[in-house]
Amino acid sequence: MHKKVLTIAGATASGKSALAIKLAKDFKGEIISGDSIQVYRGLDIGSGKIKKEEMEGVVHHLIDIKDPKESYSVYDFQKMGRLLIDAIERRGHLPIICGGTGLYIKALIYDYDFKEEKDFNNYEDIDDVSLHAMLKEVDPISAIKIHPHNRRRVLRALNYFEKNGSPISSNKTEKALYDALILALDMERSELYAKIDQRVDNMVKDGLLSEVEGLLKSGIAFNDQAMKGIGYREFEAYFKNEQSLEEVIQKIKSDSHNFAKRQYTWLRHQLPIEWIDIKTDYELIKERVRKWLDE
């Protein structure tokens, strides 16, 4: 019998957090954040991190667990997430994953297999095309699937083969490890974009600029992983005097739009999602979850 894991997905600013909290309160849940930026301490405003008082007493995991200088990846999320699911289960609570990072959610729920990673060869002096040709030699299937310009993926596949002696594709299965109900909030695109813009404006009002200044003052740099997040990285141009604050804000909005679009693409094609229109009455959602729990 698989463990039940409720998942709330959806694009940025779609309202996942609020829904997750409501459900957590109604079903004795604990929330596991599936977010790659909110793990970092000090990145509060720009990451859209939920405030303590907004949690309404619901336990949140995997928020503020990393220093901005540290790295974080699916591997970490998957490992910790699985331990958390077990622990929450044991307490008799319902694990609720809440996040917009499709890969994280999928890697947690399905049997994605990651191994401890030591060294990684970047082949810095080899160009994209040659690198792709090298991959074609050892793993033709991946070579067909991965575009030569997508250096990051080519490197990954190449490194995988070198370490494991088998193509990365042979490692792929998609068995669900949990009994997961995956809900995702849906709304019209233009409405989402408007919400995003409004949220960005609010971030600025809440002091996003001084948050970034503070981070920089404390020694965090734009090339640290944490600062690669939307709402942070855009400020680099501002501090280099290349862009005005206005331009930076505009860029944050447009980066967020693009990001939201990519999230939709992922969720639509990679996960068995039950889409919930944003206007759906909460009681109906609650009923749906109850029915699933009773199954």
Next chain:
RNA sequence: GGAGAGGUAGCGAAGUGGCUAAACGCGGCUGACUGUAAAUCAGCUCCCUACGGGUUCGGCAGUUCGAAUCUGCCCCUCUCCA
């Protein structure tokens, strides 16, 4: 009223006789996806009954085998001088 500059696809902006349905950027859309995933990468974006057809570059009329590109007139915008 006088002197200049200019009007190009949703926006910005190239193009100054054929190779142009028109570079490029933005915006919009679509897709790929097992370790930076808020990442990385690919495609589409005048219209259509779409391996072909139709209509474009302020308007109209010309020159030319052929025009966004040359000529004339007209309309509009901007800057400067009155």
